[in-house]
Amino acid sequence: MVLIVHVIGSLYGLLAIVFGAFGAHALKKTLTAEQLTSFETGVKYQMYHAILLIVLGFNLNLESPLEKYMAYCFMLGVFLFSFSIYGLVIGASKGLNVRFLGPVTPLGGLLLVVGWGLLLFSFIKEWV
Structure with missing residues (x-):
């Protein structure tokens, strides 16, 4: 599980740099300020x-159900949250109707919140 988390984390980092550069250079000319x-x-x-x-992969063994659910929430949450935003923004700039992605963004955000809540719970559990 640690290897999967490291690979996904590295891939997300790599893509964040690529998408950031793409947004700052190529999309800057076609997006509104709000879309950007x-x-x-x-x-x-x-x-x-x-x-x-x-960081989680280096600091946790990711073998307990709590740690696995936390990692899954972060991995899936990022995919749903960030990639739905990319789809909505690029789709809107091209005049495409991708409104079906609208409800996906808050679902991804909710998974991120749950992941952070599970991380908080894991710390409290160790403290108490």
């Missing part, structure tokens, strides 16, 4: 969680 801000939010959240996944 949304795109940047997806990139930032993706990078934050890429780093988090790598």
